Amino acid sequence: MTDYNFAYLDEQTKRMIRRAILKGIAVPGYQVPFASREMPMPYGWGTGGVQVTAACLVPEDKLKVIDQGADDTTNAVSIRRFFQRTANVAVTEATEEATVIQTRHRIPETPLTEGQILVYQVPIPEPLRFLEPRETETRKMHELEEYGLMHVKLYEDIARHGQIATSYAYPVKVEGRYVMDPSPIPKFDNPKLGQNPAIQLFGAGREQRIYALPPYTEVVSLDFDDHPFQPSKAAHDCDLCGAKDSYLDEVITDDAGGRMFVCSDTDFCAGRRAKGHTGRLGEAA
Amino acid sequence: MAVSLRMDPLLERELELAAKQQGITKSQFIVDAVERALGRKDPYKLLLEIKKEYGLDSLPPRRRRAAEKPAPDETTGDRVRKVLRAKHEASMRDWVAFHVGAPLVAAEAADFALGTWAALQPVTRFKIGQPDYPDRSATLIVEVDRLTNHGPALTGPGIALATWLSLPETAAFRANRALFPLGFDCLFTFGNRLAGLPRSTKVEKI
Numbered sequence: 001m002t003d004y005n006f007a008y009l010d011e012q013t014k015r016m017i018r019r020a021i022l023k024g025i026a027v028p029g030y031q032v033p034f035a036s037r038e039m040p041m042p043y044g045w046g047t048g049g050v051q052v053t054a055a056c057l058v059p060e061d062k063l064k065v066i067d068q069g070a071d072d073t074t075n076a077v078s079i080r081r082f083f084q085r086t087a088n089v090a091v092t093e094a095t096e097e098a099t100v101i102q103t104r105h106r107i108p109e110t111p112l113t114e115g116q117i118l119v120y121q122v123p124i125p126e127p128l129r130f131l132e133p134r135e136t137e138t139r140k141m142h143e144l145e146e147y148g149l150m151h152v153k154l155y156e157d158i159a160r161h162g163q164i165a166t167s168y169a170y171p172v173k174v175e176g177r178y179v180m181d182p183s184p185i186p187k188f189d190n191p192k193l194g195q196n197p198a199i200q201l202f203g204a205g206r207e208q209r210i211y212a213l214p215p216y217t218e219v220v221s222l223d224f225d226d227h228p229f230q231p232s233k234a235a236h237d238c239d240l241c242g243a244k245d246s247y248l249d250e251v252i253t254d255d256a257g258g259r260m261f262v263c264s265d266t267d268f269c270a271g272r273r274a275k276g277h278t279g280r281l282g283e284a285a
Numbered sequence: 286m287a288v289s290l291r292m293d294p295l296l297e298r299e300l301e302l303a304a305k306q307q308g309i310t311k312s313q314f315i316v317d318a319v320e321r322a323l324g325r326k327d328p329y330k331l332l333l334e335i336k337k338e339y340g341l342d343s344l345p346p347r348r349r350r351a352a353e354k355p356a357p358d359e360t361t362g363d364r365v366r367k368v369l370r371a372k373h374e375a376s377m378r379d380w381v382a383f384h385v386g387a388p389l390v391a392a393e394a395a396d397f398a399l400g401t402w403a404a405l406q407p408v409t410r411f412k413i414g415q416p417d418y419p420d421r422s423a424t425l426i427v428e429v430d431r432l433t434n435h436g437p438a439l440t441g442p443g444i445a446l447a448t449w450l451s452l453p454e455t456a457a458f459r460a461n462r463a464l465f466p467l468g469f470d471c472l473f474t475f476g477n478r479l480a481g482l483p484r485s486t487k488v489e490k491i
Contacts, residue, residue, distance in 0.1 A: 175441075
């Protein structure tokens with residue numbers, strides 16, 4: 001056993017976070033203020049997500065942590081170790097085995113199922129913050145459902161670039177009421193937000209906000225009739241597993257312009273290769 | 286006045302044990318016994334004392350006829366219930382104060398309310414949040430005597446297509462849904478079963 005309370009936070013703090021989560025689920029897309037604690041990691045490294053995960057974990061859980069889709073990057077490895085040490089929970093890299101998945105900036109490619117919880121790390125929870133810096137004003141805008149400014153921003157994108165140039169943290173409207181920042185996931189992932197069987201929880205530690213999407217919630221990416229929302233990805237197949245429909249990272253391989261595209265979801269890519277799929281540069285497993 | 290007594294060791298031992306059991310000294314025990322023997326402790330007086338303690342001393346006087354039992358009228362039941370409820374509430378208060386550390390407040394100021402659906406009426410008095418802070422609303426924890434997936438149809442966030450729940454009524458929940466994003470949230474409990482009904486759920490009679 002460890003010398004920490006289960007999952008690091010004290011029980012009263014976890015209860016406080018759970019109360020915020022329940023209110024967040026009751027009002028999908030609304031940012032519930034909560035008394036965020038200092039965590040043993042810097043702001044920007046997922047302090048909000050870690051607190052939400054800590055409040056949700058039970059000893060029987062199986063935890064998966066991903067960072068930009070990868071299980072083996074610094075942020076993912078350190079948060080996974082943190083919970084192994086403080087909560088002694090089982091961990092996994094397989095999406096379908098996990099009961100709680102903490103994610104930074106991706107939704108796993110493998111479809112989620114009922115009973116799973118997806119916890120997002122959120123840097124700026126307020127979708128209107130870069131358009132209106134005052135909290136008093138953005139709060140009023142949410143109260144009055146006054147989202148014209150966001151549409152102006154998307155329109156200006158079209159006027160300037162000929163298309164909506166927002167490619168990540170693409171704003172969505174939840175259940176026809178609140179405009180929500182889905183955290184900096186690529187807009188490729190936006191269609192997975194709505195009608196998802198898993199519970200999706202969003203934690204912003206520095207900004208002290210928690211918001212939630214219950215399972216099977218209606219989530220619509222903002223767009224215009226003549227410029228409909230289009231999820232986008234690099235026009236390639238994965239060079240390792242050959243997947244045509246997964247979100248890809250571009251990797252520079254040499255100084256002579258060599259590059260390759262690989263699935264950003266490492267578990268998805270490894271799973272496909274284990275099943276014998278190979279891409280342009282991949283070797284059969 | 287001090288009196289010294291002589292008794293056989295076995296009796297003294299018994300006296301010691303009995304006194305210890307009641308949590309009083311041996312001499313107190315002896316004084317009590319003497320008082321009883323001399324008729325100082327009248328059982329009727331004891332009864333009156335208890336009645337006074339529980340606020341029952343103003344009961345209508347017992348009828349003299351032996352065949353007729355004292356008829357407890359409506360006020361008796363009410364008074365007994367009131368006393369019991371006050372005692373129950375006091376112990377609830379102590380329990381909540383000790384285990385939860387939460388202050389007990391009026392319905393209009395409560396973050397959480399606990400009770401049966403009938404006891405929580407009228408539910409319109411509970412907090413529904415503010416337009417800019419819809420989370421500042423009450424959560425009602427409702428004890429029900431059955432909880433099954435039969436009854437009004439539920440749709441909304443968290444429900445794939447539709448589900449059913451044995452709700453005590455529909456009108457209150459429809460009115461609550463109309464306030465969205467304001468409104469109270471409910472948790473129904475029955476034994477080890479639990480069902481949540483957030484304000485976002487549409488309730489329809491079937």
